[in-house]
Amino acid sequence: MSATSLQALAIPQKLARLPGWTILLVWTAAVLLPLYILAVSCFKTTAEIYDNRLGLPQSWALDNFVRAWTRADLGHNFINSLIVTGGAVVLTIVVSAMAAYPLSRYKLGWNGIMLGLFLSGIMLPIRLASVELFTLMRSLGLLDSLTGLILVYSAIRIPFAVFIFANFMRVLLSELDEAARMDGASETRILFQIVLPMVKPAVSIVAIFTAIAVWNDFFFPLIFIFDDRYKTVPLAISVFVGQFRTDWGLVFASLAISMAPILIMYCLLARQIREGVGAGGGMK
Amino acid sequence: MTKLRRTTSLQRTQQRMAVLFILPALAVYGLFVLYPLSLWGSFFTWKGLRMQEFAGLANFSRLFVFPSGARLYGALWHNIAWFFGIMVLQNGLGLLFAWLLFLRGRGAAFFQSVFFFPAVLSPVIVGALWRLLLAPGGIVEWALNGLGLHQGSLTVLGNSHTALGMLIAIDAWNWMGLPVLIYTAGLRQISPQVFEAAKLDGAGNARMLYAIALPLLMPALGTLTTLSFINTFNQFDIVYVMQGVQGNPSYATDTLVTYFYRLAFGAEGAVGITDIGLALALGTMLFLILSIGTLLMLRFFDKRTVEL
Numbered sequence: 001m002s003a004t005s006l007q008a009l010a011i012p013q014k015l016a017r018l019p020g021w022t023i024l025l026v027w028t029a030a031v032l033l034p035l036y037i038l039a040v041s042c043f044k045t046t047a048e049i050y051d052n053r054l055g056l057p058q059s060w061a062l063d064n065f066v067r068a069w070t071r072a073d074l075g076h077n078f079i080n081s082l083i084v085t086g087g088a089v090v091l092t093i094v095v096s097a098m099a100a101y102p103l104s105r106y107k108l109g110w111n112g113i114m115l116g117l118f119l120s121g122i123m124l125p126i127r128l129a130s131v132e133l134f135t136l137m138r139s140l141g142l143l144d145s146l147t148g149l150i151l152v153y154s155a156i157r158i159p160f161a162v163f164i165f166a167n168f169m170r171v172l173l174s175e176l177d178e179a180a181r182m183d184g185a186s187e188t189r190i191l192f193q194i195v196l197p198m199v200k201p202a203v204s205i206v207a208i209f210t211a212i213a214v215w216n217d218f219f220f221p222l223i224f225i226f227d228d229r230y231k232t233v234p235l236a237i238s239v240f241v242g243q244f245r246t247d248w249g250l251v252f253a254s255l256a257i258s259m260a261p262i263l264i265m266y267c268l269l270a271r272q273i274r275e276g277v278g279a280g281g282g283m284k
Numbered sequence: 285m286t287k288l289r290r291t292t293s294l295q296r297t298q299q300r301m302a303v304l305f306i307l308p309a310l311a312v313y314g315l316f317v318l319y320p321l322s323l324w325g326s327f328f329t330w331k332g333l334r335m336q337e338f339a340g341l342a343n344f345s346r347l348f349v350f351p352s353g354a355r356l357y358g359a360l361w362h363n364i365a366w367f368f369g370i371m372v373l374q375n376g377l378g379l380l381f382a383w384l385l386f387l388r389g390r391g392a393a394f395f396q397s398v399f400f401f402p403a404v405l406s407p408v409i410v411g412a413l414w415r416l417l418l419a420p421g422g423i424v425e426w427a428l429n430g431l432g433l434h435q436g437s438l439t440v441l442g443n444s445h446t447a448l449g450m451l452i453a454i455d456a457w458n459w460m461g462l463p464v465l466i467y468t469a470g471l472r473q474i475s476p477q478v479f480e481a482a483k484l485d486g487a488g489n490a491r492m493l494y495a496i497a498l499p500l501l502m503p504a505l506g507t508l509t510t511l512s513f514i515n516t517f518n519q520f521d522i523v524y525v526m527q528g529v530q531g532n533p534s535y536a537t538d539t540l541v542t543y544f545y546r547l548a549f550g551a552e553g554a555v556g557i558t559d560i561g562l563a564l565a566l567g568t569m570l571f572l573i574l575s576i577g578t579l580l581m582l583r584f585f586d587k588r589t590v591e592l
Binding site for chain 2: 017118151237
């Protein structure tokens with residue numbers, strides 16, 4: 001076959017692929033365009049947002065960010081969100097790893113039932129329990145409290161975490177902890193110094209998906225937090241949208257600030273997140 | 285003999301350690317998830333947040349009649365429409381995207397990362413962002429007017445005929461990456477020889493998708509349908525942020541969970557009239573819908589799973 005006829009074959013094939021590429025690029029634009037508008041609008045005054053819709057801002061002034069951080073007090077909410085997210089991630093990992101260890105590696109006779117009890121929580125629609133939860137939190141004095149939020153989020157994330165840890169720990173060789181046991185290591189030491197370091201991928205999956213879920217949640221702060229001092233970022237944003245309705249620059253900047261930690265994490269861990277979701281669909 | 289004694293003593297230690305190790309997780313999970321989900325309060329009358337006396341099914345029968353009936357059926361219908369909308373817009377379009385990425389291979393990771401990014405954002409941020417973009421005087425109005433596709437002020441969110449559809453589309457925008465990733469993982473598990481053989485038999489791409497890939501993607505479709513079902517019937521955040529807790533305009537975007545929230549915690553903020561008995565009855569009913577629906581769906585797709 002001559003070179004020209006090869007080319008003649010290649011061109012229709014490329015043409016045939018054009019509609020497909022177009023579809024993919026249209027959706028890419030549908031995702032990126034709103035985010036681009038968000039990014040440039042953060043640096044514009046409200047008047048500039050109206051005058052110059054798509055272009056880059058006249059100056060890269062950080063005015064809106066400063067006002068969002070101080071005047072709207074988003075900085076405070078940001079710290080609350082960091083505390084709640086960090087606390088929930090650590091608590092979830094520690095207690096879930098502790099529970100998953102004996103359930104996946106001891107012969108107890110009741111492993112199956114207990115594991116089933118934990119796993120049944122993965123799909124439970126916990127929002128429907130919010131009335132009972134509210135009365136419980138009130139009687140425990142955990143309303144208007146970051147500790148209360150940490151406990152509730154950990155409780156919700158424990159089923160998924162136990163599931164992931166148990167799956168990873170089950171396949172580790174049994175010689176591993178037996179050898180350590182012979183050397184007189186305590187069970188606590190075996191778990192935290194031998195088993196847990198062996199299941200680092202499980203730790204990162206649990207940490208990533210717990211952090212995303214907790215950072216983004218809005219429902220529980222909405223029902224448990226009334227004092228401005230303890231509001232988290234999504235709750236504050238839901239108030240801003242109404243409160244600063246006409247101050248678009250400030251709202252855009254608040255949105256950018258609140259998605260920044262997730263964006264950074266996503267850029268660093270996109271592959272792990274893609275694989276984690278593809279494998280289990282274990283999100284939401 | 286000594287060996288036997290050692291194993292039993294090891295087992296006894298393990299039983300004791302197991303209880304100690306499991307207790308913290310079980311306590312937190314049991315107290316804050318399992319205990320509150322015992323929705324037995326729905327069988328009692330309530331005065332504010334105080335439980336009064338046993339009422340049998342009175343709360344449930346109140347739920348279906350005036351004045352609650354209209355709200356309930358409205359919200360139920362919106363949730364059902366939302367579910368089918370998501371099945372078509374998100375899980376249908378997502379299949380097309382995943383298939384195109386699978387055929388091309390090149391650049392798949394990049395497109396997947398872009399498509400999935402909105403899914404790691406809070407629905408609050410997504411809702412707030414689209415509320416700004418779609419606002420009267422906002423950029424979408426400006427663009428549509430500029431292109432000559434629309435004239436005057438854009439009020440899609442204030443119009444009771446279009447508001448629900450817009451929210452469903454935004455929800456699909458939010459989660460589009462999920463079906464793309466799950467279908468792609470499913471497509472990669474299909475042996476390449478199957479597609480080669482079909483190609484040799486002269487099957488086009490569309491036919492391969494319909495006749496070969498789709499039946500083999502049943503587990504992926506099952507996961508997505510179940511997840512979409514659960515998420516749709518828990519829909520709250522986007523409605524609250526974009527349309528308020530009443531599901532404006534005039535309850536056109538009200539969902540079962542926004543209705544539940546109003547009954548349990550009042551209209552706006554913490555004020556307004558609550559009806560805990562009604563809220564718990566609605567919660568119990570929704571819990572049953574979700575559990576039974578999920579089980580039926582899992583069974584349905586389990587039966588249709590094809591093995592090669």
